[in-house]
Amino acid sequence: MIKSPLFTIGSITLSAYLFLVGSSLASEAYDADTYGPENPLVWEKTNKVVFSHKVHTMDAEIECSSCHDDLFGMESGTDMNSDKVTMKAMEEGQFCGACHDGDTAFGVNTNCQACHVLPDDPLIWDSPGKAVFSHTAHVEEFGFECATCHSEIFSMKKGTALANKDFTMASLKEGKYCGICHDGDSAFNVVSQCESCHFPPTEKIIFTQPVKAVIFDHDIHLKKGKLSCVSCHKDVFVMKKGSFEGQQLIQSENPAEKRKYLEDLHNKYCGTCHNSSQAFGYLTRCTVCHVGVKGLEQKTGGDKKEDAHGKAQH
Secondary structure, eight states: OOOOHHHHHHHHHHHHHHHHHHHHHHHHHOOHHHHOOSSOEEEOSSSOEEEOHHIIIIISOOOGGGTBTTTBOSSTTTTTTSSSOOHHHHHTTOGGGGTOSSSSSOOTTSOGGGTBOOOOSOEEEOSSSOEEEOHHIIIIISOOOGGGTBTTTBOSSTTHHHHSTTOSHHHHHTTOGGGGTOSSSSSOOTTSOGGGTBOOOOSOEEEOSSSSSEEEOHHIIIIISOOOGGGTBTTTBOSSTTTTTTOOOOOOSOHHHHHHHHHHHHHHTGGGTTTTTSSOOTTSOGGGTBOHHHHHHHHHTTTTHHHHHHSOOO
8 A cells, every 4th residue: 555645744743743752751750859869879989889769769669768867868978988888787787788688678698780880800910920800701601699709708808819828829729719619620720721810921031040041932832832831830830930040050160060950950941841852852943042142132122131131030
């Protein structure tokens, strides 16, 4: 059936009218005097929390007087900017906990994301080794609850773990902190897939002891050689900068003793792989790693000579 221009124009006009009326009704439907502020309240202390009056008053049909002034003062920020409103206080039935007790409404120690906003990703630690953690990956992708880790494993307060002297790989291997789940069964073991959390060094490392001007590149070994961090750490190299600081070249005039010392040194470290089987032998292609003083000056631009020789970077 062919529609007339008059019919088409009338339909468009009616649709526009209904849209405007609908929009007007929607904007007038919310009464701030009756339901409280329409926009969510956001608190940054101590963790980012969002509260919606609309959800409680308009949707759940709770009266303003149910919370004001017995639980919360009517003046904005009176309670939330104080030190009184804490998770402990709520768990004891104060403030939000008066209703969020697990019976009247979900308990304050469950359904955390209903109120709390996940921290901006990622969290990055620089100590004891540079590592990254993603809340989004654990909560949204793997479906964990905040309560899975907080506050039994990690305190909800930022920086608490780093302040603990036992927040180390050794503790993780013993089943503490991340190691509670990353045990090889629940999730990958803490001693594997290092690159999932840790950042390999991007700059070339210059060894100054026991032999000067030796350059090592993690990038070549990890990307081109497709090795994992655990291929060398910790069985071959300690995962700590400066672990070679105390080592000195043998002091002997006997060429045989010097050669024996260097062979033992190579076999203990780089020679573990560089044995002409897994990788080129350490007795061949020496200049791949040993660049000499002149080569080092060229690589560092000359002006970094003192820094490169004065401090070991591994």
